[in-house]
Amino acid sequence: xxxxxxEQALWSAATQAVVxxxxxxxxxxxxxxxxxxxxxxxxxxxxxxxxxxxxxxGRNAKLTAFFNGxxxxxxxxxxxxxxxxxGGKNDAFYLPEPWFQPxxxxxxxFVEAVDxxxxxxxxxxxxxxxxxxxxx
Numbered sequence: 470x471x472x473x474x475x476e477q478a479l480w481s482a483a484t485q486a487v488v489x490x491x492x493x494x495x496x497x498x499x500x501x502x503x504x505x506x507x508x509x510x511x512x513x514x515x516x517x518x519x520x521x522x523x524x525x526x527g528r529n530a531k532l533t534a535f536f537n538g539x540x541x542x543x544x545x546x547x548x549x550x551x552x553x554x555x556g557g558k559n560d561a562f563y564l565p566e567p568w569f570q571p572x573x574x575x576x577x578x579f580v581e582a583v584d585x586x587x588x589x590x591x592x593x594x595x596x597x598x599x600x601x602x603x604x605x
Contacts, residue, residue: 476540483508483535483577499530499582499589507591509576511536515569520599523576524561530589533579534562537570546591548584563599 474482486506499505514521525532529548534541542562545551564576582589 476535477538479533479540479579480535480538480577482506483579487575487577495591495593496527497580497591499580501529501582501585501588503582503589505580507578507580511564511574511576511596512572514564514596515571515574517598518566520566521564522558522561522597522599523564524558524595524597526560526592527590528592529582529584529587530591531581531583532562532591533581535577535579536564537568537574539568541565541568545583546589548587550583 483506487508490506490508493507497507511521523534525544525546527546530546532544532546534543541564544560544562545554546560580589580591
């Protein structure tokens with residue numbers, strides 16, 4: 470059977486999967502049709518008073534990102550079957566400053582290998598500071 474999952478259900482799946490996680494390096498490869506969770510603790514970003522963007526490179530993968538229980542974005546890396554994208558950044562998602570906690574800041578990314586014939590690859594992940602907007 471097949472069923473949908475809302476944001477809370479997917480975050481619950483991530484928190485269950487993290488106990489089985491092991492260290493991995495980039496580039497990260499995933500077999501065609503495979504799925505995986507990637508996790509990162511990002512406590513060092515907390516307290517800066519700014520938000521952050523996370524930029525990803527790679528191919529043949531769809532990434533769905535969650536930060537501290539909130540869905541923060543979806544990135545579909547270049548692949549043969551990728552639909553046209555409009556608006557926003559094609560390679561990035563956003564970590565809003567108000568969603569940071571004093572500790573235990575967890576990023577969970579659900580990776581789907583979308584090409585049936587080629588492996589997915591996450592090549593690089595770059596975090597950039599996005600200064601807070603100040604209205605005067």
